[in-house]
Amino acid sequence: MPAATNGQAFLLNPNAPEGPTRFPQARSISANSRTIYISGIASILPDGTVAGNxxxxxxxxxxQTMTILNTIDDIIKGASDGEGGIHNLIDAVVYLTEMERDYSGMxxxxxxxxxxxxxxxxRATIGVKDLPDPRFVVEIKGVAVISE
Known part of the structure; x- marks a missing residue:
């Protein structure tokens, strides 16, 4: 099976059904790649307002989640001179302030x-007490790789 743009997926049980949560147990990449580390991103729009608030x-x-994923896509595109995008993300951490309420929507x-x-x-999803701004209910950070 060929690798995706974000390396090779490892599934502990590849025959298990997809289920409602989609992420592999691990991803691996070759040494011939550039790594981009994405800071925690919230749903701030270019005009300074907060999406979904x-x-x-x-x-x-x-x-908020869709805004963040779109922003991460833009960040990866910009940091890779257009060579990559959201599908080059190999690892992500999602922070939620209301896990029970917001996990399924995220x-x-x-x-x-x-x-x-x-x-x-x-991916890891972590419940947190607060994020830097009370208007944020989700924040995502990640790591992307771009093949060279």
């Missing part, structure tokens, strides 16, 4: 970008 409403984790948006465990990065 309507006054008087519960923040929308789906909008995961639904994640699965729109990553269609299977074979192409998704390795």
């Amino acid at each position: 309507e006054e008087g409403q519960v923040p929308d984790v789906r909008k 995961n639904e948006e994640w699965n729109k970008v990553f269609a299977s465990r074979m192409v998704a990065p390795a």
Whole structure:
């Protein structure tokens, strides 16, 4: 099976059904690559507003997640001179302030970008008390590799 743009997926049980959560247990890459480390990214828009944060409403984790994934795609494209994008992500950490409320919504948006465990990065999802701004309910950091 050929490697995806983010290296080779390792699945402890490759015959297990995909299920609602898509990520492999690990990803491996060759030595001929460039690594991009992405800082924790929140859903801040270019105009300084926060996506998914309507006054008087519960923040929308789906909008925030999609905004973050789009921003990470832009970061990887920019840092790689257009050679890579979100599908070069090999590892990600997702921070949620309300795990019980927001995990499934975050995961639904994640699965729109990553269609299977074979192409998704390795991932950890961690519940946290706070993020730097009370309008944020999700933050994602990651590592991408670009083949040279």
